[in-house]
Amino acid sequence: MTLFALSKKHKAARVLPGFGITLGFTLTYLSLIVLIPLSALLFKTFSLTWEQFIEAVTGPRVMASYRLTFGASFLAASVNVVFGLLVAWVLVRYNFFGKKVVDALVDLPFALPTAVAGISLTALLAGNGWLGQYLEPMGIQLAFNPNGVVIALIFIGLPFVVRTVQPVLEDAEKELEEAATCLGATRWQTFARVIFPSIAPALLTGFAMAFARAIGEYGSVIFIAGNMPMVSEITPLIIISKLEQYDYAGATAVAVVMLVISFVLLLLINALQAWQRRFSGAAV
Amino acid sequence: MSGAVSLTVRRAQSGTTEPAWVRYTLIAVALLFMLLFFGLALGGCVCRGLAQRRCCLS
Numbered sequence: 001m002t003l004f005a006l007s008k009k010h011k012a013a014r015v016l017p018g019f020g021i022t023l024g025f026t027l028t029y030l031s032l033i034v035l036i037p038l039s040a041l042l043f044k045t046f047s048l049t050w051e052q053f054i055e056a057v058t059g060p061r062v063m064a065s066y067r068l069t070f071g072a073s074f075l076a077a078s079v080n081v082v083f084g085l086l087v088a089w090v091l092v093r094y095n096f097f098g099k100k101v102v103d104a105l106v107d108l109p110f111a112l113p114t115a116v117a118g119i120s121l122t123a124l125l126a127g128n129g130w131l132g133q134y135l136e137p138m139g140i141q142l143a144f145n146p147n148g149v150v151i152a153l154i155f156i157g158l159p160f161v162v163r164t165v166q167p168v169l170e171d172a173e174k175e176l177e178e179a180a181t182c183l184g185a186t187r188w189q190t191f192a193r194v195i196f197p198s199i200a201p202a203l204l205t206g207f208a209m210a211f212a213r214a215i216g217e218y219g220s221v222i223f224i225a226g227n228m229p230m231v232s233e234i235t236p237l238i239i240i241s242k243l244e245q246y247d248y249a250g251a252t253a254v255a256v257v258m259l260v261i262s263f264v265l266l267l268l269i270n271a272l273q274a275w276q277r278r279f280s281g282a283a284v
Numbered sequence: 285m286s287g288a289v290s291l292t293v294r295r296a297q298s299g300t301t302e303p304a305w306v307r308y309t310l311i312a313v314a315l316l317f318m319l320l321f322f323g324l325a326l327g328g329c330v331c332r333g334l335a336q337r338r339c340c341l342s
Contacts (some may be wrong), residue, residue, distance in 0.1 A: 083317050090314040094307055102315065105322050122330035130328045155321055177300045187302055 038259065044252040056253040061229050062238055068146055069235040070261065073214035075192055076153030080210045081203055083154075084161025091162075092169040106163070109156045114219025123222045144226030149234065152220040157210030165205035168199050200271055208269040215262050 002216040027262055045053060056062070090096075109117060123131045126145040132143060142148055172195060180190040225232040235258055240253035301308070 060310060087314045090311050093301075094311055098315075098317075102318055105318060107327070116329070117325070120325040123332050124328040130298050130324060151321075155325065158321070181300060183341050190300075193321060195341075205309065283299065 002180035033283055041252050041255055041259065044249060045256050048249045048253060052249075053253050056250040057257045060234070064230045065233050065238045066257075066261075067236040068149060068232065069215060069258075070135065070265075072146060072149045072153055072234075073217075076150050076157055077207050077211035077212050079150075079154050080157045080161045081207050084158055084210075085165055085199070085203060086208055087158070088162045088165040088169055092166060106159050109159050114156065114217065115223065117155055118152060118220035118223030121148070121155060121220070125151065125224065128222040135278050143224050144228075144232065146225075146232050148226065149221050149232060153214040153217060153222050156217055158213050160213060161203070161206030162253055164209065165199055165202045168202040172198055201276055204269060204273050204276065208266060208273075211269075212262065212266060215258070 071246065073140070085104075087106065091099065093108075109226065122129070122143055124130050125135075125148060127136045127141075127143070135142060142151060142183065176194050176198075177190050178236075180194045185193070218234070218240070221234050222237060225234060225237075227233055227237060235254060239251045239254050239258075242254065301307070
């Protein structure tokens with residue numbers, strides 16, 4: 001059989017028409033919106049020599065900012081997974097006074113300008129703020145240090161987890177819980193072995209989205225972080241500082257490192273999700 | 285008869301819902317979290333804004 005005949009047979013086997021044009025449109029759109037800007041970023045770094053690149057991306061201030069950005073983002077996304085699940089559970093399963101207000105409040109960080117979030121949190125947690133004036137005499141400082149960064153990232157990341165888990169919880173089959181109860185499972189066993197495996201992929205997705213958003217967050221963090229070099233400086237701020245000093249190549253070098261680390265982490269999370277899906281598929 | 289039916293229904297429901305104290309604790313923790321992170325932050329910002337406006341007007 002010739003190659004032409006094989007290709008013709010393969011084409012004939014497709015049920016849905018328009019694969020070629022939709023694939024072409026998707027690739028063109030993806031290239032225009034994502035790939036071309038990212039490749040421009042890469043090309044800009046080529047103006048640096050290898051030594052200059054290494055020096056730009058491994059300076060002590062830059063390394064400290066990577067640690068803070070990725071550490072705080074991971075911590076905030078982890079906190080959001082726990083409390084996002086709790087808020088989603090409470091909103092889906094229980095009725096209480098003010099439920100609709102809480103439900104609407106969850107979406108607030110999506111709509112609120114990030115600078116407003118930063119100003120609000122700083123006004124609350126600074127030494128003369130509503131909470132800060134009571135916490136600081138006790139030695140608890142939540143603003144102008146890395147704690148403030150984590151708090152701002154929790155604020156902006158929560159809706160990603162809640163809005164990802166909520167529909168999955170709403171669609172969860174009650175019959176499975178009833179069957180587990182009929183088979184003698186306690187409520188905790190039903191949650192751990194029936195409900196949790198079904199919402200785990202959504203939780204992971206929520207974590208990935210909250211984490212990705214937190215890595216790139218700038219507006220809310222700069223107000224509350226204090227921006228002290230080596231202590232509370234995030235990587236996006238380093239990039240902005242380099243741009244303000246007209247060090248475009250240095251800024252793009254740091255941006256490329258951020259891009260690569262974020263991409264690898266998101267790939268790992270996707271692989272984990274795929275493994276989890278296969279694992280739960282095999283368990284069924 | 286109806287008492288027996290309602291008892292059966294309650295027993296069946298207790299298998300798929302949490303005990304009341306767990307329910308109230310979960311609601312309280314979720315509301316406290318939302319109050320701390322969203323309610324107070326926005327309330328504080330609005331109050332400060334209004335206070336400054338009063339200062340500016342007087």
